[in-house]
Amino acid sequence: MSFLPKPKLHHPKLPTNALGYTRRDYEGAISTLCAGCGHDSISAAIIQACFELDIEPHRVAKMSGIGCSSKTPDYFLGASHGFNSVHGRMPSVLTGANLANRELLYLGVSGDGDSASIGFGQFAHSIRRGVNMTYIVENNGVYGLTKGQFSATSDKGSKAKKGTVNTDEAIDLIGIALQLGATYVARSFSGDKDQLVPLIKGAMRHDGPAFIDCISPCVAFNNHEGSTKSYDFVREHNEAMNRLDVITGRAPITADYEPGEVREVEQHDGSILRLRKLHAEYDPTNRVAAMHHLHERKAAGEIVTGLLFIDPEPRDLHANLNTVARPLNRLGDAALVPGAAALEAVNAGLR
Ligand SMILES: Cc1ncc(C[n+]2csc(CCOP(=O)(O)OP(=O)(O)O)c2C)c(N)n1
Ligand code: SF4
Ligand SMILES: [Mg+2]
Secondary structure, eight states: OOSBOOOOOTTTOOOOOOOOBBGGGGGGGEEEHHHHHHHHHHHHHHHHHHTTTTGGGGEEEEEEEEEEHGGGGGBOOSEEEEOOOTTTTTTHHHHHHHHHHHTTTEEEEEHHHHHTTHHHHHHHHHHHOOOOEEEEEEEEEEETTTOEEEEETTTTTOOOOOBBBOOOOOOOOHHHHTTTTTHHHHHHHTOHHHHHHHHHHHHTTTTTEEEEEEOOOTTTSSSSSOOOOOOOOHHHHEEEEEEEEESSSSSOSSSOOOOOOOEEETTTTEEEEEEEESSSSSTTTTTHHHHHHHHHHHTTTTTEEEEEEEEESOOOOHHHOOOOOOOGGGGOOHHHHHOOOHHHHHHHHHO
16 A cells, blocks of 8 residues: 555544535645654645635645655645656646646645756746746755755755765755746745745735745754754744735734734735735835845845745736636537638638
């Protein structure tokens, strides 16, 4: 047996969401990852986010590549569609599925090896094409599944468990996502559920390419002194830019905030992203400023987290290609085989 199903029994008084589901209805099989692996906390955050958003599990398509991180879709949303693809190929499989059926919510889960090494091109092109998805990289700075080699996101100068120093420059996936046009860009930490859950909720309500780089320590191979992806290092250097609340119905601001402390951004679907600013000057709707800020704070040794950029008016691949709204498997013969006259009209338009 390749997976361990969870027993279905649960306490009858567990809280339910608007659909009548409990949090348990969003769970998957029992995790076989190492105890303490950051990836399990991200799975828990995805479960919580989908429960709180009242998402029907069958409306989600979860996609992944290969790696410990890419195994995790087995551990959440057991009633959703899923596809565990080839190493580094999740983005193209997700793009194809999305083009065939835009009615599902696409959740891509990947690793730093999966997305910054073998799948770097795939990652880049899915973002620049504007695929409507939530793309989460569970970033531990190593190839966990193959026993701890440095990955392309390992910081230059960081040390492997046995003392080897990484001499290569790190790829910052956030910087690339910003440059290539992602319309929702965030970074978080698996150890900060309060920050991560709303960031996932905001991404899942976003109608465009949403990217979350989530630092997720590997307790087996990259949680020692000298690592820049360990629990201790990230806690010490974490610099949150803002705190996010996602509001799906209009709700009044209840807490007392200083003027200018809260910024609200309305998304296309009507949900409100309420950003509690922790850095007064930071404007998350300015892409160039976000890139500049990221580089500046990195040079100061900080790991910037929070919602770094949002375009509240995103365009997605379907809008760019002017595709048909109806899922392809629901098109009838008349639409699929429109006849010789329609073909002639298309050809005439190309002459
Ligand atoms: C085409 C191909 N090349 C190499 C591998 C071996 N391999 C499996 S997982 C992996 C790296 C996984 O690292 P990452 O994506 O960071 O996931 P993690 O295990 O750290 O969560 C590699 C190199 C493979 N499975 N397929
Ligand atoms: S090897 Fe690392 S990434 Fe893989 S399950 Fe263990 S702690 Fe997690
Ligand atoms: Mg990894």
